[in-house]
Amino acid sequence: MTISVLAVDDSRTMRDMITLALKNEDFHLHLAEDGVHGLEVLEETAPDVIITDINMPRLDGFGFIDAIRDRAASRHTPILVLTTESADELKTRARNAGATGWIVKPFAQDKLIRALRMVAG
């Protein structure tokens, strides 16, 4: 089963890394550059899982998650937060905001895929 993923990160490098990691796997990837852009993409697609960065211009990860949870269509869509190792408090905040899980940057391909499978089947 192809899983459709929306990955939102303002860093091109991170978007590239995610693209590369999911390239030959059974994922259909949508990309967005920040929260606002992410919500726009969300209007057009219904991803099975959303990956989002926290520190982003215009609309950051917390605001983005809030907005996702506010939408009926994505209220229960799993959200994985991209975070750095040292930012434990961020994880807590993210989960309090409604995130499902997290991926610690830098991530290995198998870890990313495992996390996606864990929340999206």
Next chain:
Amino acid sequence: MSDPMQEIRASFFVECEELLENLFDAIQEMTEDPANKDTINIAFRAVHSIKGGAGAFQLDDLVAFAHQFETAMDMVRSDALEAGDTLVALFFRCGDMLSDLVRMSREGEDIDPDLYAPLIAELAECAGISLEEEEAEVDPADFQPMTLDLDLGADVDADFSFEDADFDAELAAILNDPPAAEIASDAPSGGGLSVHFAPKQSIFENGNEPLFLLRNLSDLSLCDIQLSFTPSQSFEQALDAPGLAWTLQLLDGDDEIAAREVFEFVDGLCELTIERTSPQTAPEPMASEADTQLIEVEAPKSSTPKPTSLPDPAPEDVPTAEVEPPSKPEPPAKEPKPASAKQSAPSATVRVDLDRIDRLVNLVGELVINQAMLSQSVLQAGLPKNTNISTGLDEFMQLTRDIQESVMMIRAQPVKSLFQRMSRIVREASAAVDKKVRLVTDGENTEIDKTVIERLADPLTHMIRNAVDHGLETSDQRLASGKSAEGVVRLTAAHRSGRVIIEISDDGSGINRPKVREIAVSKGLIHKDSKLTDSEIENLLFMPGFSTATEISNLSGRGVGMDVVKSAITALGGRISISSTDGKGTVFSISLPLTLAVLDGMVISVAGETLVVPLNAIAETLTLQPEIIERLGPETTVISVRDEFVPLFDLGVELGYRKPKPSYEGAIALLVVQEDGARSALVVDDIEDQRQVVIKGLQDSYGSVPGVAAATILGDGQIALILDAADLLGQATGRSRDLSTLEKAG
């Protein structure tokens, strides 16, 4: 096959440059408006993104430094630290260090941690945290479990039981759940795991799907699965835990760590026990557990409970006393959602390999040549004007021009990145000579060819250093002469008549002309009796072997003189000039072509050869009347142009095509202006045309040919050399330098 990781790595470093640019912009803005949260957010994000990417490529030093930098910025962000002058200055230096580390990482250089350790210590000191503390903070700890204060209404509960029915059906399909008895007989003797999993209501709020968890678990081992339902004892309990629990027997897997990993994201959102089952004891009959009260055993990682935030608004019929979480260590801070006016939406861009653009540039060059050849053929065919062919050809020519300009625009980049580098040079240089200097920049969005920008870095660096070191006075001297203690170096860029003008000026004391003259005489560059205009004295600075620093300071005394700067600018098809006002300062003005790929040239012929002279080198053309020619010797001729003697050279002779003519009466000459303002006249046989030509480098095939800049292909397919007039005349005037300083009396 190219390694995709290498490509991403390369693109990471490109991104780093952009991020560093944002960072410096933001820090610069912090000096003006320290309280602006948007600014510090931009700076923070830039460092954070660099750190994130660096981690992916194991650039540990970069990560370590960025982390410390980011921590300090985060404190400013959360108002724990004030962005005062000292801190902003430190941020600037940290930005510089970050740039260095990025560059070193890109080049794959070894980085000595001692390089950035002092700055890390300074950052830590500013942030008021000891390094040990900070390191302890970094220690990864996992999510703490949370107690639940949920207030979901009955409708959610109903929802839930509905989902629950779905689960079971799906689970049966997925797990292909065999009858328990069958499994028991097949059970291997090695023992397994018993997993008890009872989700709390909150698990769904975060988008978790128990089905997937169970499926992941079942991937580990053949599973026996049992669903149990415990009716709630109270309403409050029902809100917290739905009363559903799954017990799974992993029959042939005993990897407890792997099993716990499956539940990583729901730690604290469920009750979870994972136990080893001994091979002897058969799994207990599940039915016995079904109606028993769940035993709450928290996962090992659990320790202090933390409250969750509130989910969606509570239905009215829920007791509100339970709603408020006991204590919120940190409210889930919501950053303002609306985009700040300053940040525009990301502009749509496509990144293209430079090689591809260069190929396009070359092809367009060919197109221009081809079009010219076609035009010429049509002309030679004698076709009348206003035919379809000639009008079509005109349109073709116009389109070709447009395409050419558009393609050139692709290579153009704003000078901003270059200017930002210069602000660093000013910071470093002013610190080295202990002067207060402010850099003012203007016209940062002026665009020039990328290659020009790259090759401008060194000359500009040198000139900026010079301005700080030699141009500006010390604070005391400035105060004494009634100026402010802080010197100003101004760097501007602007488009002017098809060229880019970059000016570097300082408000220092201006050039000390008597001293310059004295040095030039002592170094044998000029004769002690030479009469020089102010401008000529200033231009002595550009002569090879000239250095005004009487004592070599550790800043600008690096063996690079202004002559090197000048030749670098000249190599770019540019000109540099200097003007200075006593007590007011010095202005260096660099004029550059917009692109290196085409130039406006005059097509001339000499001794049967066709050549192109860059138009920007030609001041005027003249026909030599007998009365203006003055012969000074067998090899030296001058002409009088508006009361000034200008040395006359025969281009054919200078290029070795022919011997000097006995007389140049009636000949055509080009009056060529050199960067230092010195003029010379070049005799040519004929002026054929004036047009844009595409530059074809000769460097690769022939190396550097004196007097020849490049070659081009003309409309008729003929190859013509493009003259480097400055170089050619530099050699020629070397023979007769004294002449150029001759002034006609009156």
